[in-house]
Amino acid sequence: MFVNKMTKHWRTFFAVSLTLASAACTQKPEPASALKPLAFGAALVESSGGKQIGATGMVLAQSLVVQVSDEQGTAVTGALVEFSGPAGVSFDPRSGLTDSSGQLSTNLVLGSIAGRYQLTAHTPAKARKPVELKIEEIALGIQQQVGYQLDNKYCARCHNPESTAERVSNYDNLQVKPHPFTEGDALNKISDADLTSIISHGGPALNKSALMPPYGYTLSKTEIEALISYIRLISDPPYHASGMVYAQK
Amino acid sequence: MKNALSSMWQTLFGHPVRAFGVVSLLLLISLAIAPAKNHFSEWRHYQKQYLALIGNRGDAKTLELHFHNHDGIQQIWLPGLGVVDRCTTCHVGLKEASLADVSTQPFRRHPVIPHTLDQFGCVMCHRGQGPATTVEEAHRSTAAWEQPLLPARYVQSSCGQCHRAPLTGTPQLNLGRNLLARYGCVHCHTIKLPDGSAIKPTDDPPSLFHIADKSTREWIYAWLKDPQAYAITATMPNFKLSDLDARDISAFLIANSTPLAGDTAPATKDKDEKAPDPTAGASLYGGSFCSSCHAVQNAAGNVVGGDVGPELTRVGTKVKPEWLRAWLRNPRVYDPLTAMPHYRLTDPQVNLLTAFLGNKADADLLANVHLDAATPEQIAHGKLLVTEYGCASCHEIGGIKKPDNFAPELTRIGSKPLTQIIFLPGMEHSTPAYISAKIRQPRSFGAALKMPQYTFAPAQIDALTTALLALTDRAHDLPMALTVPAQPGSNYQPAGKAGQLMADLACFTCHAINGRGGDLAPDLTWEGSSVQRPWLQAFLKNPGTLRPALIRRMPKFNLSESEITELTDYIMAVYQTPAFDRDSMPSSGYASAQVEQGRQLFYSKYACQSCHIIDTKVDKGYIGPTLTQVGSRLTAAWIYHWLKDPQAMRPGAIEPNRNMNDEDARALTAFLMMQKGSNKQEAKK
Numbered sequence: 001m002f003v004n005k006m007t008k009h010w011r012t013f014f015a016v017s018l019t020l021a022s023a024a025c026t027q028k029p030e031p032a033s034a035l036k037p038l039a040f041g042a043a044l045v046e047s048s049g050g051k052q053i054g055a056t057g058m059v060l061a062q063s064l065v066v067q068v069s070d071e072q073g074t075a076v077t078g079a080l081v082e083f084s085g086p087a088g089v090s091f092d093p094r095s096g097l098t099d100s101s102g103q104l105s106t107n108l109v110l111g112s113i114a115g116r117y118q119l120t121a122h123t124p125a126k127a128r129k130p131v132e133l134k135i136e137e138i139a140l141g142i143q144q145q146v147g148y149q150l151d152n153k154y155c156a157r158c159h160n161p162e163s164t165a166e167r168v169s170n171y172d173n174l175q176v177k178p179h180p181f182t183e184g185d186a187l188n189k190i191s192d193a194d195l196t197s198i199i200s201h202g203g204p205a206l207n208k209s210a211l212m213p214p215y216g217y218t219l220s221k222t223e224i225e226a227l228i229s230y231i232r233l234i235s236d237p238p239y240h241a242s243g244m245v246y247a248q249k
Numbered sequence: 250m251k252n253a254l255s256s257m258w259q260t261l262f263g264h265p266v267r268a269f270g271v272v273s274l275l276l277l278i279s280l281a282i283a284p285a286k287n288h289f290s291e292w293r294h295y296q297k298q299y300l301a302l303i304g305n306r307g308d309a310k311t312l313e314l315h316f317h318n319h320d321g322i323q324q325i326w327l328p329g330l331g332v333v334d335r336c337t338t339c340h341v342g343l344k345e346a347s348l349a350d351v352s353t354q355p356f357r358r359h360p361v362i363p364h365t366l367d368q369f370g371c372v373m374c375h376r377g378q379g380p381a382t383t384v385e386e387a388h389r390s391t392a393a394w395e396q397p398l399l400p401a402r403y404v405q406s407s408c409g410q411c412h413r414a415p416l417t418g419t420p421q422l423n424l425g426r427n428l429l430a431r432y433g434c435v436h437c438h439t440i441k442l443p444d445g446s447a448i449k450p451t452d453d454p455p456s457l458f459h460i461a462d463k464s465t466r467e468w469i470y471a472w473l474k475d476p477q478a479y480a481i482t483a484t485m486p487n488f489k490l491s492d493l494d495a496r497d498i499s500a501f502l503i504a505n506s507t508p509l510a511g512d513t514a515p516a517t518k519d520k521d522e523k524a525p526d527p528t529a530g531a532s533l534y535g536g537s538f539c540s541s542c543h544a545v546q547n548a549a550g551n552v553v554g555g556d557v558g559p560e561l562t563r564v565g566t567k568v569k570p571e572w573l574r575a576w577l578r579n580p581r582v583y584d585p586l587t588a589m590p591h592y593r594l595t596d597p598q599v600n601l602l603t604a605f606l607g608n609k610a611d612a613d614l615l616a617n618v619h620l621d622a623a624t625p626e627q628i629a630h631g632k633l634l635v636t637e638y639g640c641a642s643c644h645e646i647g648g649i650k651k652p653d654n655f656a657p658e659l660t661r662i663g664s665k666p667l668t669q670i671i672f673l674p675g676m677e678h679s680t681p682a683y684i685s686a687k688i689r690q691p692r693s694f695g696a697a698l699k700m701p702q703y704t705f706a707p708a709q710i711d712a713l714t715t716a717l718l719a720l721t722d723r724a725h726d727l728p729m730a731l732t733v734p735a736q737p738g739s740n741y742q743p744a745g746k747a748g749q750l751m752a753d754l755a756c757f758t759c760h761a762i763n764g765r766g767g768d769l770a771p772d773l774t775w776e777g778s779s780v781q782r783p784w785l786q787a788f789l790k791n792p793g794t795l796r797p798a799l800i801r802r803m804p805k806f807n808l809s810e811s812e813i814t815e816l817t818d819y820i821m822a823v824y825q826t827p828a829f830d831r832d833s834m835p836s837s838g839y840a841s842a843q844v845e846q847g848r849q850l851f852y853s854k855y856a857c858q859s860c861h862i863i864d865t866k867v868d869k870g871y872i873g874p875t876l877t878q879v880g881s882r883l884t885a886a887w888i889y890h891w892l893k894d895p896q897a898m899r900p901g902a903i904e905p906n907r908n909m910n911d912e913d914a915r916a917l918t919a920f921l922m923m924q925k926g927s928n929k930q931e932a933k934k
Contacts, residue, residue, distance in 0.1 A: 056360070057401025058421060061708045087352075092707075107707045112401050113352055114360060141360040142418045149417045154903055157872050158859070165553075173869035174859055210856035217906035218896065222363070229361065 035095060038078030040126040041068035044133040047103055053148060053234075056139045057088075057112045064091075065105045066121045066133060068098050075102025085119040088112055114141035114233055138234055147230025150223055151181065154215065176209040184235035195228050291383050295339040296320060299356055308347050316341060322382060325370040329728070332370035334379035336387065340371075363418070373723075374407040375399055390678070395667055399718070402711055403681050406663065409719030411727060413442065413735035421708075425716030427451075428709060432484050436643045437656035443725045444734060452484050456584065456645035461506035462513050463572045463583070467618040469499040472567075477704050479567065479614060480560040482544060482552055486701035489692065494634055500623030501631025505647050512583040513571040516603075517596045530605025533598060538804040541769065542588075542758070545609070555769070557588055557758060565610030574603050581753060590755040593807035638699055656700065663721035685714040739764030747819030754806055762824065770803065772899055777824040778831040779887045779898075782817060789813045828897070834885035839919035847920025850913055860904075863924060873904060878926025889918040 049064035068079040081104045082095040088111025098104045110117055117137045122130040140148055151159070152167075159178045161171040171177065179186045190198075194206055200216030203209045215224070232239040262268040296316075303312040323337040339355045342348045343366060348358040359366070372379040377398040381387035390397040399407065405422040415423040429435060430451040440448040460469070468479075473495045476483040490498065534540075539561075544554030546562040554560075568576075575582060577599045580589040594602070623631075632649075639655040640646060662684065670683050673693060686693065688710050691700035705713070741763040743751050751757070757766035760773045776785075790813055792803035808816070825831065851857045860872035879888070887898070892914045895904040909917075 055421065057404070059402060059707045059711050061706070063707070109402060113357075142363075143361040145420065146418045149420070154905075168871060170860065170871045173871050210854065211859040213856070213859070213905045214907065215905050217908045225361075 035080055035097060037080035037124055038097060039076050040070075041076040041079045041098075041102070041123055042071045042125055042131065043069050043073075044081070044121060044123050044131045045069070046121075046133060046135055049105075049108070050135045051137065053138045053140060054108075054110055055145055056110060056114050056141050058109065060108045060110065060137060063105045063107045064119075064135065064137075065103050066135075067102045068104075068123050068131075069102055075100075077102060079123050081121055081123045083119060083121050086111060086117060089117060089119065108137065110137060110139035114139055114144055116234070116236070116238065140230065140233065143226050144230040144233045146223065147226040147228070147233075150219065150227050151230060154219075155181075155227070158211075174211055176203075176211050178212065181231045182234050182236045184237045184239060187231060188235055188237070188239045192228055195231070196224055199224050199227060292322065292338045295355055296341060299341045302351070302353075302356060303342075306347075312342075312345060312347070315345065325366060325379075327370055330369065330373060330731070331723075332373060332379060334370040334372055335382055336371040336375075336377075336379065337366070338382060339384070372396075373410070374404060376407070390667060397679055400679075400681060403715045403718050406715040406718035409716065410721055410724035411731055412733045413444070414733065421712050421715050422719065424709070425712035425714070428705075428713050429716055432486075432703065433643055434659075434713075437639060439654055439658040439660065440720065441658070441660040443727070443732065444729075450643075452643075453588070454485070454643040457502055457506065458645055458647050459506055459509040459512060459583065461503045462508055463568055465569070466499045466503045466620055466623075467615045468567050469502055470495050470618050470620060471614050473498055479563055481546060481562075482556065482560045486703045488638055488699075488701045490634075496620060497623075497627045497631035498634050498640075499620070499631070500627045501629075501635060502646070504623060504628045505632070507647060509583065512575050513569070514575040514578060515571060516574065517600065525601050525604035527605060527608065530601045530608075533601050534605055536805070537592060537602075538802050541802070541804075557767070557769070561606060561609055563609060563611040563614060565607040566612075566614050570603055570607055573606060574599055577602050588755055588758040590758070590804070590806065591753045592804065593809075595807070659717060659720060661720055661722055661725060663718040663724070681714055681718060684717050685710050688713050736764070741765040743819065743823070745819070747815050750812060750815055773820070773824055775824055775826040775898065777821045778826045778829070779883055781836070781882060781884060782821055784882045785820060786813055786817050789816055826898070829886050829890055831884045831886050834889060834918065836880070836885055836922060839922060843916050843919040844923050845920075847916040847918070850917055851920055854913070855907060855909075855917070876921060876924055878924060880922040880925040883921075885918050885922050888921050889914055892917055 045067050047065040047067045049060070049062045052060045052062060054060040064083075066081060068076045068081060070076050075098075077098055077100050079098045079102070080095065081098060083091040083106055084094075085091070090109045092107045092109075094106070096104045096106070108119075115138070117139060119135040119137065121133045121135060124130045157167060157170045158174060159171070159180055161169055161180060163169040181187065187195075197205045198208065198212065199219075200214060202214030203212035205214075219227070260267075261271050299316065300313070303309050303316070306312065319337075319341075321338075322335055325332060325334040325337065337343060340357075342351065342356045343359040345358050348356065351357055370379065371377075375398055376396050378387050378394045378396060381394065385391065386394060388398045405419040408416060408419045409422045409426070412419070415426070426448075429440065429448055433450045433452040433454065434440075435448045435450050436452075436454075442448065472479050472485075473488070473490055474492075475487060476485040477487070540554040542555040542557035544552045544556060544560045544562075546552050546560070552560065552562075564573075572583075577592070577594055579591050580587045581591055635641070635646060635649060636652075639652050641649040641651045642655045645651075663680065665680055665683075667678060667680065670678075670680070671694070672678055672683060673686065676682055676686060687700070688703065688705065691702065692698050742748060743762070756762075756773075759767045759770040761768060762773045766772075780788075788803075789808055792805055851863065857863075858868045858870050860870040862868040862870055862875045863877060865875075865877060883891075891898050891904075892907070892909050893911075894906055895902040896906060
């Protein structure tokens with residue numbers, strides 16, 4: 001009887017924890033930080049460190065820097081900023097006061113599940129709701145990490161319209177425009193099998209342009225799988241594998 | 250009290266039958282403890298939770314079937330690896346792909362990695378205690394077991410136990426290993442690798458034999474106090490020297506320096522003397538592609554440029570103009586092994602660049618440095634400090650021997666027993682926490698410690714910690730057959746006069762040949778099979794760019810005719826592939842039908858124009874080299890073989906292998922060989 005009761009208890013626990021987990025569960029707010037703001041701002045913006053692609057469980061290469069300013073757009077020193085994010089994300093520091101340029105910088109470790117992480121920064125404002133800022137970072141698992149590197153080496157020159165110092169984009173030179181891999185609206189509709197087929201055999205495999213070259217003789221099957229898992233992971237809106245059963249009744 | 254006890258004794262054991270009953274009962278209870286413990290054990294708990302979890306899912310039947318095949322205590326036993334892992338007792342769903350949405354531990358599916366559980370078990374990667382059957386004992390270090398679970402942020406270190414070469418999936422480990430060499434950690438700390446070799450430093454700290462010819466004592470003082478104040482990218486760490494110690498070390502280094510003939514040069518006077526034109530200096534700096542190797546910090550604070558040579562943001566404050574002039578004229582006089590090429594600059598060009606670089610100065614850096622003439626005591630004290638801080642571990646210093654093993658060896662640091670580590674108060678008791686704290690703030694472990702302070706970003710500290718955590722007993726004791734060795738290093742040397750010329754021009758700084766050299770420019774191992782002789786000659790004389798999208802370019806060295814001939818002869822004769830004869834296909838005279846067929850294939854079936862340009866008016870492809878004159882540049886045999894298998898010709902090439910049939914490859918070769926370019930284009934820069 002005792003065991004039975006336990007099982008039941010755990011069942012509810014599980015239903016609850018899964019709901020939490022599937023709906024990007026946000027951590028319980030930490031006990032109110034001991035810091036007291038010395039000043040208040042009206043706006044909160046990201047200075048740098050957003051939209052990074054990092055690895056699960058690891059510190060991101062760049063720290064996240066946010067800036068508080070007042071109604072006139074002047075930087076506010078001594079404003080309190082607090083960060084929060086889904087379970088498993090840690091900030092160092094989690095909260096702090098802005099420096100003389102109105103900025104606060106934090107080092108960020110993403111959780112151990114691969115995916116997009118929505119983070120929030122907020123700063124209390126005088127006589128109204130706190131100002132909130134949404135920040136997004138991506139954590140890759142080992143497989144997607146491989147996909148990311150392959151994308152950088154082979155695909156990004158055509159598929160990513162943005163140039164970097166090391167890599168000039170070829171996107172504008174293409175007569176038929178490919179989709180950036182983040183474009184979930186287009187790419188989520190293509191099945192894994194079709195993605196495999198277009199990557200292996202080139203555009204014509206799906207009646208698309210031959211400007212998309214075939215990679216089936218250059219990349220291994222595992223590498224193509226890694227690319228697809230990476231494409232699925234960074235997709236925006238997110239990709240949900242069809243036929244997946246959630247533990248909800 | 251005593252009465253009560255004795256009456257209880259009476260009730261229980263007063264009568265033999267009763268006593269027997271009580272004793273049997275006790276025995277029974279004690280016998281039941283083990284099964285009860287088993288029944289209420291943590292792992293059973295988890296297994297029941299798991300059943301409850303999967304019971305609600307659509308694929309419950311399959312999942313349950315998998316589970317019932319394997320309930321009870323699970324074990325992965327791999328005698329060859331010394332692995333006895335019972336982790337799968339609680340981590341039941343590791344192999345269940347359909348649990349991708351479950352985020353609760355211990356039921357998460359394992360992320361996809363290149364290995365399977367059955368191959369390697371769990372502790373090879375995650376460490377911890379495989380045979381344990383409670384969470385506490387398996388995950389944490391306990392009195393009985395030392396090895397705690399490895400935090401996820403360092404997990405790539407485990408890949409490094411077997412994989413000695415960089416892996417695509419482990420950027421953090423690769424970075425850490427690079428940093429160990431690049432920041433010179435291994436000058437002081439010996440790190441032997443399991444194959445018997447040792448990690449070699451890649452930072453090349455300058456010799457200080459003739460430092461007084463190059464820099465002033467004031468600059469040395471400022472540099473010693475804070476190297477990063479001079480150059481944000483400086484790899485020299487901060488030794489936190491007191492003002493007096495910096496004064497004495499700088500005194501010693503200057504006093505100890507000997508002059509070197511030819512490493513300084515007075516300004517040459519132009520006939521029609523003019524102040525050097527700063528824009529001409531800037532354009533010579535740009536046109537010589539100095540920034541492929543040297544960085545400069547711009548007004549916005551961004552460091553722009555390569556990291557092969559030192560940052561030049563404030564170089565005018567560091568070096569004396571006479572020295573800089575001689576260096577630009579021929580750097581090999583001062584440092585015979587420098588990675589800097591010997592540009593054949595003319596005197597006016599040297600003057601221009603000297604003036605241009607001299608202007609990259611920062612008066613603030615030395616504004617507060619006032620040093621009186623050094624006394625013999627100061628010099629003697631400076632020498633003592635130089636020995637104490639182990640400066641000669643990195644730098645050649647006259648009269649001071651390079652110390653052996655100046656700092657503790659780190660060969661097995663990843664398995665250092667916790668009992669041998671002295672932790673700081675409040676610090677987590679684990680090897681990763683210890684290593685990263687040592688890197689972050691070495692002197693926090695004791696003000697008298699000599700390890701200097703680096704300015705690493707948190708991600709770099711994690712990377713270094715990861716690389717060090719890979720150096721475990723297991724890594725050293727694994728059977729060789731299980732390890733994936735690194736590419737053996739190559740010390741290939743080209744022979745003869747051409748070899749000397751290539752050393753003088755530092756070709757290997759950017760190009761690799763036969764496994765030796767950099768990756769900033771194409772591998773030249775088979776260059777002689779690939780290019781046509783006249784093209785190579787013209788290119789060495791006046792290197793244009795083939796890939797418009799590249800920022801790094803081949804600099805113009807002002808080579809003499811005889812030097813060009815020497816190099817061309819050598820490359821054409823020696824750097825040939827054994828795979829084919831470069832003259833086996835004609836360079837012209839292809840049938841026009843075949844050329845036309847090639848054109849069709851180029852533009853339609855293979856759509857080469859997405860990356861390459863043939864006709865500058867129509868094509869825009871910007872990834873591969875421009876092909877407008879490929880017929881005068883490459884040999885037909887090379888083109889043909891390249892089309893059939895680019896990676897066989899140059900490993901790692903990004904051009905996709907099209908599995909091209911022979912007819913198509915021949916037609917495309919014919920079409921490409923007809924692209925001779927105009928003579929005008931060729932003569933142009």
